[in-house]
Amino acid sequence: MKPVCMVIGAGAGIGGHVAKRFAAEGYHVVLCRRSNVEGLESLVNDIERDGGSANGYLLDASQDNAIETRIAQVEAEIGPIEVLLYNLGAQIGNRSLEQTSYKAFELGWRLATFGLFRAASVVCPLMASRGKGVILVTSATAAMRGNAGQHSHAAAMGGRRLLCQSLNAEYARQGIHVVHVLIDGAVDAPDTLGKMLGAAVFEELRAKHGGDKDGLLLPEKIADTYFHLAQQHRSAWTHELDLRAHTDLAWWNH
Numbered sequence: 001m002k003p004v005c006m007v008i009g010a011g012a013g014i015g016g017h018v019a020k021r022f023a024a025e026g027y028h029v030v031l032c033r034r035s036n037v038e039g040l041e042s043l044v045n046d047i048e049r050d051g052g053s054a055n056g057y058l059l060d061a062s063q064d065n066a067i068e069t070r071i072a073q074v075e076a077e078i079g080p081i082e083v084l085l086y087n088l089g090a091q092i093g094n095r096s097l098e099q100t101s102y103k104a105f106e107l108g109w110r111l112a113t114f115g116l117f118r119a120a121s122v123v124c125p126l127m128a129s130r131g132k133g134v135i136l137v138t139s140a141t142a143a144m145r146g147n148a149g150q151h152s153h154a155a156a157m158g159g160r161r162l163l164c165q166s167l168n169a170e171y172a173r174q175g176i177h178v179v180h181v182l183i184d185g186a187v188d189a190p191d192t193l194g195k196m197l198g199a200a201v202f203e204e205l206r207a208k209h210g211g212d213k214d215g216l217l218l219p220e221k222i223a224d225t226y227f228h229l230a231q232q233h234r235s236a237w238t239h240e241l242d243l244r245a246h247t248d249l250a251w252w253n254h
Contacts, residue, residue, distance in 0.1 A: 009087030013189025021223035023052030032059035094149030112156035182242035188216040
């Protein structure tokens with residue numbers, strides 16, 4: 001039986017590339033995303049065409065019990081989840097305090113923090129019973145520094161970071177490796193940053209910083225780091241690290 005890597009938030013950027021990387025290393029990958037069944041099927045087909053194995057499911061993390069039910073089904077029907085990637089974004093865009101409704105603020109928290117808590121509530125006891133497991137959590141600069149217009153995102157990502165620390169404090173000695181990965185810069189991902197900026201602005205950004213300039217974080221290179229983290233020996237675990245392009249200033253220098 002192949003080890004199982006489950007990706008919650010499997011778009012064409014970080015989530016999809018991490019899935020492909022783990023599949024290439026012999027994992028069966030389970031890809032979950034909120035919408036775009038065509039994009040989901042395309043990722044599964046790409047993995048299978050390259051000799052890997054995968055399943056894809058639509059999963060709306062804002063719905064009650066959706067995360068919990070899917071994890072339980074994967075465990076029962078596919079196999080024990082050895083690696084869980086929680087890759088859901090929670091960016092609602094720049095909004096002033098007056099423009100941020102209660103509903104919008106809460107949505108960021110539900111996706112970034114509560115969703116991770118729900119996933120961990122199901123998978124951590126299962127991993128602990130087996131004495132091993134890895135939870136990789138994609139995060140953002142907002143986890144470290146608030147900014148004007150980012151009330152929801154900063155609060156949600158700050159909560160995500162501290163939840164990762166709490167999970168480590170409780171479960172590391174039970175063999176579960178939780179890693180908070182801070183993506184401190186723009187990722188070359190058309191279906192995330194591209195949608196947020198709009199196609200024209202995104203292509204402009206690519207022309208200025210992408211290509212051989214390596215000024216945008218490349219999802220396939222991020223995936224290499226994620227795979228390395230999942231293979232670390234427990235005597236030298238990384239619990240938090242940040243990734244950025246060589247041309248970017250670190251968050252603490254802004």
